[in-house]
Amino acid sequence: xxxxxxxxxxxxxxxxxxxxxxxxxxxxxxxxxxxxxxxxxxxxxxxxxxxxxxxxxxxxxxxxxxxxxxxxxxxxxxxxxxxxxxxxxxxxxxxxxxxxxxxxxxxxxxxxxxxxxxxxxxxxxxxxxxxxxxxxxxxxxxxxxxxxxxxxxxxxxxxxxxxxxxxxxxxxxxxxxxxxxxxxxxxxxxxxxxxxxxxxxxxxxxxxxxxxxxxxxxxxxxxxxxxxxxxxxxxxxxxxxxxxxxxxxxxxxxxxxxxxxxxxxxxxxxxxxxxxxxxxxxxxxxxxxxxxxxxxxxxxxxxxxxxxxxxxxxxxxxxxxxxxxxxxxxxxxxxxxxxxxxxxxxxxxxxxxxxxxxxxxxxxxxxxxxxxxxxxxxxxxxxxxxxxxxxxxxxxxxxxxxxxxxxxxxxxxxxxxxxxxxxxxxxxxxxxxxxxxxxxxxxxxxxxxxxxxxxxxxxxxxxxxxxxxxxxxxxxxxxxxxxxxxxxxxxxxxxxxxxxxxxxxxxxxxxxxxxxxxxxxxxxxxxxxxxxxxxxxxxxxxxxxxxxxxxxxxxxxxxxxxxxxx
Numbered sequence: 001x002x003x004x005x006x007x008x009x010x011x012x013x014x015x016x017x018x019x020x021x022x023x024x025x026x027x028x029x030x031x032x033x034x035x036x037x038x039x040x041x042x043x044x045x046x047x048x049x050x051x052x053x054x055x056x057x058x059x060x061x062x063x064x065x066x067x068x069x070x071x072x073x074x075x076x077x078x079x080x081x082x083x084x085x086x087x088x089x090x091x092x093x094x095x096x097x098x099x100x101x102x103x104x105x106x107x108x109x110x111x112x113x114x115x116x117x118x119x120x121x122x123x124x125x126x127x128x129x130x131x132x133x134x135x136x137x138x139x140x141x142x143x144x145x146x147x148x149x150x151x152x153x154x155x156x157x158x159x160x161x162x163x164x165x166x167x168x169x170x171x172x173x174x175x176x177x178x179x180x181x182x183x184x185x186x187x188x189x190x191x192x193x194x195x196x197x198x199x200x201x202x203x204x205x206x207x208x209x210x211x212x213x214x215x216x217x218x219x220x221x222x223x224x225x226x227x228x229x230x231x232x233x234x235x236x237x238x239x240x241x242x243x244x245x246x247x248x249x250x251x252x253x254x255x256x257x258x259x260x261x262x263x264x265x266x267x268x269x270x271x272x273x274x275x276x277x278x279x280x281x282x283x284x285x286x287x288x289x290x291x292x293x294x295x296x297x298x299x300x301x302x303x304x305x306x307x308x309x310x311x312x313x314x315x316x317x318x319x320x321x322x323x324x325x326x327x328x329x330x331x332x333x334x335x336x337x338x339x340x341x342x343x344x345x346x347x348x349x350x351x352x353x354x355x356x357x358x359x360x361x362x363x364x365x366x367x368x369x370x371x372x373x374x375x376x377x378x379x380x381x382x383x384x385x386x387x388x389x390x391x392x393x394x395x396x397x398x399x400x401x402x403x404x405x406x407x408x409x410x411x412x413x414x415x416x417x418x419x420x421x422x423x424x425x426x427x428x429x430x431x432x433x434x435x436x437x438x439x440x441x442x443x444x445x446x447x448x449x450x451x452x453x454x455x456x457x458x459x460x461x462x463x464x465x466x467x468x469x470x471x472x473x474x475x476x477x478x479x480x481x482x483x484x485x486x487x488x489x490x491x492x493x494x495x496x497x498x499x500x501x502x503x504x505x506x507x508x509x510x511x512x513x514x515x516x517x518x519x520x521x522x523x524x525x526x527x528x529x530x531x532x533x534x535x536x537x538x539x540x541x542x543x544x545x546x547x548x549x550x551x552x553x554x555x556x557x558x559x560x561x562x563x564x565x566x
């Protein structure tokens with residue numbers, strides 16, 4: 001874990017020229033689990049054929065959608081910003097693939113099948129011959145081995161922020177022949193296949209460096225990059241040598257860069273876009289509703305599988321002080337926040353939302369979890385927070401910086417101003433520093449911050465990804481510099497537990513420790529994301545196991561247009 005350094009002076013920060021590269025980190029946090037564990041979950045691979053071309057699908061046409069950011073480079077493994085990385089998904093393929101629903105297959109294997117050996121601890125693959133990268137080079141097991149090791153930081157010391165969680169499971173990877181691949185796990189886990197199906201976890205040719213990916217992609221996906229102009233657009237064209245017969249249907253995809261969600265909604269309503277990326281908030285909800293009622297557009301609303309909280313860097317002053325962190329959590333009025341920011345269209349959450357299958361119901365949150373009081377209970381919490389600030393050694397109050405960013409999932413200026421006002425009631429005087437999303441990510445990674453909204457995504461719907469990616473010692477996205485032997489041990493036990501009831505109990509225990517006992521982050525309400533597209537866009541379904549984070553839906557290889565662009 002990188003050493004925490006002093007946070008920069010609170011001044012506006014200009015946008016950098018390129019997306020930040022994650023800090024190099026040390027060895028796996030739980031590479032050799034030692035605590036006793038419960039029954040071991042043996043994964044069963046789901047086998048499904050490659051989707052056949054739709055008999056009604058029309059080939060041709062140009063799809064246009066918007067994004068608030070275009071990736072500054074093409075290193076999909078390390079770009080964790082969702083708008084930027086998502087629009088690169090059509091350029092690449094993965095080892096595993098989510099074609100829809102809960103199905104997970106080996107995308108690049110012969111017949112999409114793989115074998116389990118050694119009581120589920122070894123995953124054995126036969127790579128399909130003839131898959132070509134865009135430069136004409138054939139994909140082999142050596143390329144896959146190299147890419148997986150690169151995600152885990154074993155090639156250059158850079159751990160993928162989202163895919164690097166697999167280092168907590170993988171013992172070693174072997175490529176015994178040109179097309180044979182074996183992944184040996186420290187313990188059996190069905191989570192590994194889910195994680196590697198995320199669109200971040202792509203395959204590069206062996207030897208590809210981070211520097212080479214700054215200027216040019218080299219994937220094997222359904223589309224090839226033809227043009228990109230940062231600040232304007234990115235254009236992709238059909239890969240004529242794609243290894244899936246009949247796909248993709250579209251001739252091209254154009255990603256238009258827009259300023260923010262307001263501009264995205266406006267461009268869609270003006271018919272300059274055929275579909276939106278997931279849209280948060282309430283902008284233009286009334287206009288969208290009218291179009292939906294007339295049958296002109298399709299809307300899919302998904303409860304967010306993520307966490308947003310007012311997090312703190314716990315390894316250095318002032319928020320190495322537990323009482324000060326607890327005071328922050330008690331001061332925030334979640335009911336007021338949900339009304340002001342989400343117009344009461346939200347769900348309460350502690351670490352996992354109620355709709356994830358792992359969270360607790362509202363009846364176990366409001367007026368129960370510290371900080372989630374309403375009315376008189378909230379006033380009691382505010383008074384308690386004032387006392388904690390004084391007990392922490394700040395009887396006259398304290399000045400802190402809140403890091404804010406308008407194009408990041410972890411908060412924006414409006415919500416940060418509201419939070420600043422709430423903290424001011426207990427003597428925490430917040431100065432808001434506005435930074436770009438890229439700078440915010442860099443400061444989080446390098447532990448150069450002290451307080452701010454930080455979001456965590458549970459792309460797969462599995463708590464292994466979230467807890468292993470954000471809260472165990474040395475985790476790739478442990479922005480808080482948090483370390484707890486208790487959490488590290490519980491993680492291995494939870495990850496290995498077969499019984500779903502016992503596993504949920506362990507998840508709840510870890511939630512209570514991180515969010516309540518250690519007060520690493522003060523949870524905030526979650527809203528919902530809505531994806532919209534005009535009815536002539538067919539073959540798009542963002543409701544698979546990984547939602548918009550799964551490679552299947554994000555690549556748009558099965559999308560086709562009915563009555564537009566043919």
